[in-house]
Amino acid sequence: MNPDKMLEKLKIGISAQKKKTLDAIFTVCKEQVDRGVSDFSIATIARLGYNRGVPKAQSIRNKTGDIYRALIASFEQANGRKNKHDVNRKEQSWIEEISNPKQRLLALVMASELKALKQKLREIVPPNQVIEVYDHKNSQVDSEHRLTSQERKALEYLKSDSFIKKWHFTKTEYGEVIDENNKVVFKPATIDALTKALQYL
Structure with missing residues (x-):
């Protein structure tokens, strides 16, 4: 779904303040497109939108920021930047069964974020690596x-x-x-x- 349609759908049934925030994020992302820049990371969008109505990066990452992440993700997809943590077809089959398009998209965003976090954990603790924990209370x-x-x-x-x-x-x-x-x-x-x-x- 292109960013314009995504913005339109995300605005349905939300407060005026959230609509205003979505507009601010849309404007910053659109400026990135106009510059020919493909960096739509949350940190970048939050930094560029500072004092322009875009929330801080942490607020966008929070549970309440799911609609903002969905809008940013639509710009990433529209500009050919496939998220390296995209969820594959098998993993998203249950998501396709969600009838509400907004909820389906948000579920896809959350599944993608979960995959990214799992990947980070694998990088920190490689598979089959044994981690030994020492309890100093019970050892000399x-x-x-x-x-x-x-x-x-x-x-x-x-x-x-x-x-x-x-x-x-x-x-x-x-x-x-x-x-x-x-x-x-x-x-x-x-x-x-x-x-x-x-x-x-």
Whole structure:
């Protein structure tokens, strides 16, 4: 389905705000076509549409952004850029049974995204690779890797209230430490990392 017809179909039964957002995305994608550029990635469209009514990339990727992804996908298909994660006929046979054309298209987009995520997982964990998990609670840590009493005291001091108060720091819910000017002193999860190191080493 070409982008114009897709836009028309996606606008059926939605709010005025969503229609406006679809128009903004359509305009940015159309500009890409006019430039002869085939980059219709969500990140690119969101960046080009910044301050023009296009949501942030994460919002488009969220569940509520399915109609926006469908519109962008129509531009990809219309411009001959086949998504490398397209779902094959066998995998999409159940989708073809959906009678509502908008729901059928959205299901196809979600199936394609699922295939992309599975591919990424295969790249991270190749098939037949064994992943061993060590439970440090139930195993002995080599003396070579165990913290010395001096190292332990140093880490304990870094996460102690006395250290935090002395330098007028504050711990956040994300395990980071910030100073009086809200500048990050220890990055998020640092406090959690110190706690685990002290617990397991």
